[in-house]
Amino acid sequence: MLSSIVTFVGSSSKRANLLKEIQEAEIAESSADGNLETGKVLNQIRSLKRAGMTRWGSHFASVNNLVHMFKEVSQLLQNMMIDKELAGSIRGDAKGFLKSLKAFDFVFCLLLTNKIMGITDLLSQALQRQSQDIVNAMNLVSSTKTLLQELREHGWINFFQSVQQFGDDQGLDMPNMDAPYSMGTGRENFYPEEFDTSEVRALKLQLEHYKCQVVSDKDFQELSSLAQVCRRLVETGLEKKFPLVDMLIRLVLTLPVSTTTTERAFSAMKIIKTRLRNKMEDEFLSGCMMLHIEKEYVDDIDSEAVIDHFESTGDHRAQFR
Structure with a gap:
């Protein structure tokens, strides 16, 4: 660039x-x-x-x-x-x-x-x-x-x-890196406003106990990922003892899944809306991006049926056959 x-x-x-x-x-x-x-x-x-x-x-x-x-x-x-x-x-x-x-x-x-x-x-x-x-x-x-x-x-x-x-x-618009990150997963939305002050304090206390008890526990030694930690918490029943810590770990694990669609959309935008297409209208761009992102569904669309439907809507300056 x-x-x-x-x-x-x-x-x-x-x-x-x-x-x-x-x-x-x-x-x-x-x-x-x-x-x-x-x-x-x-x-x-x-x-x-x-x-x-x-x-x-x-x-x-x-x-x-x-x-x-x-x-x-x-x-x-x-x-x-x-x-x-x-x-x-x-x-x-x-x-x-x-x-x-x-x-x-x-x-x-x-x-x-x-x-x-x-x-x-x-x-x-x-x-x-x-x-x-x-x-x-x-x-x-x-x-x-x-x-x-x-x-x-x-x-x-x-x-x-x-x-x-x-x-x-x-005078540029710079992101606020100190702002809390919010995300959505399926029907559940996790935002800072949904956790009151008492839960935040309880989480800090649970983390202190978690650090003393779980980190030194032999059952948690040699674990190489958060997914394994989450699974071991369930196996040992400690997820009930540290429910907020367990929730925190699950949120971190679901973060990549919750951002996948957004990342795919931005990737598609970079491919479709190039410098030569920067005057593309939002509606047309949205349609192109949808076709690019949902490729597995587009493969099932019958092009001939689309052409027939378009021609049936009225007269056009260009014929497709």
Whole structure:
């Protein structure tokens, strides 16, 4: 998606000039407000860069530039989306790219890629030199591995906070990760509102006893899954002793089942509603998705019967036979 956005924005000199004008206006406004540090080599006008096929450093430059120009690129796509002088297909592409650009998953992957590539950039540059300093290269390998391990083990919270801050600065809709998760399974719905304060306190107490009694119980040793734990609770009769813990485990086990339909729907949407089909109406999209998701039922539909029914509804400009 990043490559497509860069290609779309940079496909004409007019768009490149418009992007430059937006950057200049942004720099002038920030400087007038006193929110921008000024000085030599500061506040340079950037341009989006396409990643080369053989130069790893060009990928980092492409990602890094989009991070720094995120607001300006968003503004350009917004302007193109409402520009009546542009062809409808171009406005539609601009709308689709803007939607993708502001999506949380895109922003998250963009910043994570930028973070990782920033850590590995020095090593990448060193390995591309014709004259290799083996000692320096090995030291860079060691320091790069250390920094990546630190990011993995201790840097996740700070990184995610930076993602949230970036989203707030750009005015994006960021998900609230502290919000309780709700789900439905069959006829039963499990929401936080259905558990009163006393049940929450009782659950905490049961978990404390569960930790002391069950974890050290020999009957629960060498169990490798929650399903086995749930089954063993029933076999030993402990599900009656810890009913809320048992319910909690069952909720976790049913979560994948309850989200399967939703995940299939989103997967189908990504396949059906591509960038070239982003103007598809909701009713038509819903029908296409239903046919894609429920393939096992669609196989039993007689196409000839559908055609006969369609032709019987009235005259049409196109004949099917």
